Amino acid sequence: MGPIVPVSSRSDVLAPAPKRLHPTGVNAPQLRSALEALPAVLTLADIAAGAFTVAARNAALAAANAKAAAALKVQEEGLTEEDVEVRCMARTRIPTAYGPVFLHVYHNNRDGKEHLAIVSDPAQLEADAPANGQKQQFVPIRSHTLDTQSHDGETAQERITRGAYVSRLSRTAASASAVPSARTELSDSPLVRIHSECFTGETLGSLRCDCGEQLDSALSLIAHAPGRRGIVLYLRQEGRGIGLLEKVRAYNLQDLGLDTVQANLALGRGEDERTYGVAAAMLRDLGVGSEGIRLLTNNPSKVAAMQREGIEVTERVPMVPRDWQLRSAAPHAEWEMRSRGATAVGGGVVRSEELEKYLRTKVERMGHLLELPAARA
Numbered sequence: 001m002g003p004i005v006p007v008s009s010r011s012d013v014l015a016p017a018p019k020r021l022h023p024t025g026v027n028a029p030q031l032r033s034a035l036e037a038l039p040a041v042l043t044l045a046d047i048a049a050g051a052f053t054v055a056a057r058n059a060a061l062a063a064a065n066a067k068a069a070a071a072l073k074v075q076e077e078g079l080t081e082e083d084v085e086v087r088c089m090a091r092t093r094i095p096t097a098y099g100p101v102f103l104h105v106y107h108n109n110r111d112g113k114e115h116l117a118i119v120s121d122p123a124q125l126e127a128d129a130p131a132n133g134q135k136q137q138f139v140p141i142r143s144h145t146l147d148t149q150s151h152d153g154e155t156a157q158e159r160i161t162r163g164a165y166v167s168r169l170s171r172t173a174a175s176a177s178a179v180p181s182a183r184t185e186l187s188d189s190p191l192v193r194i195h196s197e198c199f200t201g202e203t204l205g206s207l208r209c210d211c212g213e214q215l216d217s218a219l220s221l222i223a224h225a226p227g228r229r230g231i232v233l234y235l236r237q238e239g240r241g242i243g244l245l246e247k248v249r250a251y252n253l254q255d256l257g258l259d260t261v262q263a264n265l266a267l268g269r270g271e272d273e274r275t276y277g278v279a280a281a282m283l284r285d286l287g288v289g290s291e292g293i294r295l296l297t298n299n300p301s302k303v304a305a306m307q308r309e310g311i312e313v314t315e316r317v318p319m320v321p322r323d324w325q326l327r328s329a330a331p332h333a334e335w336e337m338r339s340r341g342a343t344a345v346g347g348g349v350v351r352s353e354e355l356e357k358y359l360r361t362k363v364e365r366m367g368h369l370l371e372l373p374a375a376r377a
């Protein structure tokens, strides 16, 4: 594939964003009709006297809607986004509450966003290859574009720095991966979650949605899958693709009584503007092939989108909200689950040797104002 243009030099990124919306961003006629169907909270006069001036932004809205309509057309007509290209720019090991994972940072030629793949495949961290005669149980989940040479004369150190290494990296063990001659397909159908970013749910632990809980559940379910193998794609499609700013506005409309779909529509946006072409390309890059994937989702349109992109979904694995699971669970299970925290990944108290080192370095080398605790007995 050709070079992926760095985000900083792309003209579409540097060009000033078109002024699409009036600062309030509200599609007044749709909001008006949606609110008319609800018990009055504000009078329509209040709303009409509010900040939004419809005429000032109609043309801009039409342009935005045309873009959404084009995306919808791609979805509805089953067209594939064949020219989507992705490249894994770097990968690193992250120790999580569910075990080690490899975080992959991707660039692509479509949207200038850094989409992520979180890969769990702990066998890759083992230093020793299987003994002679023993077959490796699974093909490792590796990015083809990561292992490909990034430029002529790339050194082993350069490869290792961007994550193209094998086994566990340490001061005493560092082996760059071999440059593959062809893409290798996985021999199994791994558990996959295609997750969309949700700052409010995942970082603030907002109880408006279960996004943080779903991210946590996905990692937990993968940790219990055969070989602890699986992939979470973390797509930067905040607010079902409308972005954080618009989602924040949508929340205010929800506080006025609209549901999530009505609120998006009242803003002149689609109810769900996400696309999955980049996700499919990332999965192919990670080796997903004819064995397909087991997809963690309750959303049928995600299954359909994958099939359209040529990724077979061999099984849809449901994600039942924990609160719903708890309604039929024993009281102890309920206490245990709630005590883990509302939504944060792993919940509870974070404790690890690496964290200890990180915290001590902040105190000892960076002057952070914390009293070091006594060493653990």
Ligand SMILES: Nc1nc2c(ncn2[C@@H]2O[C@H](COP(=O)(O)OP(=O)(O)OP(=O)(O)O)[C@@H](O)[C@H]2O)c(=O)[nH]1
Pocket: 194, 195, 196, 197, 198, 199, 208, 209, 211, 214, 237, 238, 239, 240, 241, 242, 247, 250, 251, 260, 264, 296, 297, 298, 299, 302, 319
């Ligand atoms: N516009 C909008 N987006 C929301 C809202 N609440 C959560 N989101 C976003 O919704 C996305 C998650 O999508 P969901 O519809 O909850 O679930 P899904 O991913 O389609 O389906 P599952 O795979 O079954 O979880 C994330 O990008 C969130 O930021 C909301 O009230 N309004």
